[in-house]
Amino acid sequence: MLLIDVVRVSEAVTRTSARLGKIGHLAELLGRVGPDEAGIAISYLSGELPQRQVGVGWRTLEDLPQPKLAATATLTAVDTLLSKIKAVSGQGSQVARRALVAELFAGLTSQEQQFMSRLLHGELRQGALDGVMIEAVAKASGAPSGDVRRALTLRGSLPAVGAAALAGGVAALHAFRLEVGRAVSPMLAGSAPNVAAALEKAGTPAALEWKLDGVRVQAHRAGSEVKVFTRTLDDITPQVPELVEAVLAMPAEDLVLDGEVIALRPDGRPHPFQVTASRVSSKTDVARLRERTPLSVFFFDALRVDGADLLDQPYAERQEALTRLVPQGLLTPRLVSDEVTEAEQFFADVVKAGHEGLVVKSLASPYAAGRRGAGWIKVKPRHTLDLVVLAAEWGHGRRQGKLSNLHLGARDPEGGFVMLGKTFKGMTDELLAWQTERFLELAEGPTDGWTVRVRPEVVVEIAFDGVQRSPRYPGGMALRFARVLRYRPDKRVEDADTVETVRALML
């Protein structure tokens, strides 16, 4: 298939506002693409490269070669060149990479060049499109969309799942199983404003588990080999030797466990989140870092033990498997209770111990991989949301010349964002300087000299006192006393909280 076919469909999808219309355009193309190129087409249309990052910056794309007049580049040819670009590294790599980038762009028309530049910069990435793409794959392959979703949670890659569905239909989708060594999208938690509401949602008795503010980890073991993945399915095995050793010491050779790693101080209280995050992301000198900032491991779920998949088993049974396997000190502290006062006391204790709050879990719920399942509900003393910055206003007075007041949006699962309020609180001078620079880079559209609209790419963690009804904003609700806690460069826009999550917090 030619790249131009994909470019045209991508443009048609952007122009169409109706969901069904978007699905129709995508399904039509997927019905035509051959099995070898289906994965590439789905990647590009989702705004991603199969190679993820290829290391081409703006500088490399400053002066592009003359575009071709006729479109002849095939998806395969483009993909092969991108793989070559990614593979070039080491001495003199800049020059070699530039030459390959020039070769790639010299084969494209100007319409394709524009598409490819935006693709390389991640500007076409839209998490909201995932749902649409799942429906399109279902439509083009004749498989139910539920089957596409399930395979996706087990494989985590829409291009791989989509290509399989298009080639082999339902049967190919059913062949996706939990595999040791291949990361599964982790189950996520919904929210409740307090412990009583969480218990009501989960159904009693429910399990109350400490919510540790560390880094989510999924550990896989096959024989003597262990692999560890993050919430975004990145392999971090070399960075977390403590976890690898803990898993190797367990009496099962075939397992997949879910948990959290966190850096604790000698007195057992947690370090600030950044300390754990930076320890986990540091790749060099791990042995020395480990001495200075050891990681503690807490497991809270078992997805597979000795050949048995537990994903569809109720929480209570998965816990039994977990407690048989994992030493007491490595289990996340928990309490099973059906009493609000007891549960509130447990919540107060965990917060006093310096931790984030609780995750309240329904004893009957299966492991809803990749979903914000109703079976897990988080409760924190301070409400926080991960929101997307939609615009920023120039400050005045001491903040003259700085972009200050942020317009905050929650993700609409149907696409786009719903504005929930503004805040200029919680910003240090350093943060103001950083955000001014960042948002000017992301500025788009006309400005009234006051408000700068920005591409919705930055996720910020906001603390607030509650959600109230408000006719002023399109979602009919607004945050009370919103303030900035920190930016979340570790989160993608697709990971930001949705309007539904916010609605669940309205009292």
Ligand SMILES: Nc1ncnc2c1ncn2[C@@H]1O[C@H](COP(=O)(O)OP(=O)(O)OP(=O)(O)O)[C@@H](O)[C@H]1O
């Ligand atoms: N006992 C626990 N059970 C489940 N998740 C836990 C637990 N303790 C800590 N966590 C962490 O909390 C997260 C669950 O909340 P959620 O699914 O909303 O993720 P999140 O968006 O990263 O939330 P937050 O920013 O509030 O940590 C998990 O991803 C995990 O990292």
